[in-house]
Amino acid sequence: MTQGHIERELSIDAPIDVVWATITEPEQINEWWTDTAQIDLHPGGDGRLGWVSRATNEPMTVPLRVERFEPPHHFSFRWCHPDAAAPTDANSLLVEFSLTSDGQGTRLRLVESGFDTREWTAAERDAELAKHEDGWTRHLATLRQHAASVAVGAEVR
Amino acid sequence: MSAEAADTEALWGAVADPSRRRVLDVILARGEATATEIAREVPFSRQAVMKHLAVLDRAGLVSAHRRGREVLYVASPERVGAAVKSLARVADLWDRRLSSIKRLAERAHREGRPGS
Numbered sequence A: 001m002t003q004g005h006i007e008r009e010l011s012i013d014a015p016i017d018v019v020w021a022t023i024t025e026p027e028q029i030n031e032w033w034t035d036t037a038q039i040d041l042h043p044g045g046d047g048r049l050g051w052v053s054r055a056t057n058e059p060m061t062v063p064l065r066v067e068r069f070e071p072p073h074h075f076s077f078r079w080c081h082p083d084a085a086a087p088t089d090a091n092s093l094l095v096e097f098s099l100t101s102d103g104q105g106t107r108l109r110l111v112e113s114g115f116d117t118r119e120w121t122a123a124e125r126d127a128e129l130a131k132h133e134d135g136w137t138r139h140l141a142t143l144r145q146h147a148a149s150v151a152v153g154a155e156v157r
Numbered sequence B: 001m002s003a004e005a006a007d008t009e010a011l012w013g014a015v016a017d018p019s020r021r022r023v024l025d026v027i028l029a030r031g032e033a034t035a036t037e038i039a040r041e042v043p044f045s046r047q048a049v050m051k052h053l054a055v056l057d058r059a060g061l062v063s064a065h066r067r068g069r070e071v072l073y074v075a076s077p078e079r080v081g082a083a084v085k086s087l088a089r090v091a092d093l094w095d096r097r098l099s100s101i102k103r104l105a106e107r108a109h110r111e112g113r114p115g116s
Helices: A016-026 A027-030 A121-133 A136-147 A148-157 B005-013 B020-029 B037-042 B045-057 B079-114
Strands: A005-012 A036-039 A046-052 A059-070 A074-080 A093-104 A103-113 B062-067 B069-075
Touching: A016 A027, A016 A074, A016 A093, A016 A103, A016 B079, A027 A036, A027 B079, A036 A059, A059 A093, A103 B069, A103 B079, B005 B045, B020 B037, B020 B045, B020 B069, B037 B045, B037 B069, B045 B062, B045 B069, B069 B079
Parallel strands: none
Antiparallel strands: A005 A103, A036 A046, A046 A059, A059 A074, A074 A093, A093 A103, B062 B069
């Protein structure tokens, strides 16, 4: 009926090091997911992912712990575990990014797992977080306005 | 927690266990089944089947009705659909993030090229 995980693959017309930077650098993560991301980018590193509610202006953060950090191929982390607890496969979701070079471009694979081993609250929390995100349109508008994307292009090279 | 969130919680809890999903799958495949019939198709005991049925029933995913001396379980397509939709919604979130990752990386690559 339902699998306990989500799998996606896509091709990106950019070299693997550019895609690696996009998925691992906190300033980049803030462009496609969070409002505030802080991560110690090494195996076992801790971090916090943050969003500000559009409705109430209240910030909320969730903890994250890096599992694999192997540039430029494997980045994975656990999240959605209770704040006070260490993340395990019974109390957190595991997000795994795998990158492979594909000619001039990159093949990205994403797996989020743990929906069936973890208590449900992760999925509902994710949906809750989505309500705070209000606006891939907002992000797109910001990107268009800011020539910072040009600076980003220079930095990630 | 809102009533809707509590309801989603019950759904997720019910389908979280792979053995419980297996029980539900047997009922979906057969249309209706007794606990004994289900137990014949799964690698765990009838007692375990009964426990899973109780959780599925509480979540509204299955309901029991009597036919003579037998108790038959049927699935609720609406509730099953809601559980599947819930997971699909989470998948949608990742689709949107992945689209953004693609766009950002491709733009960074294009605009980093000399002379662009």
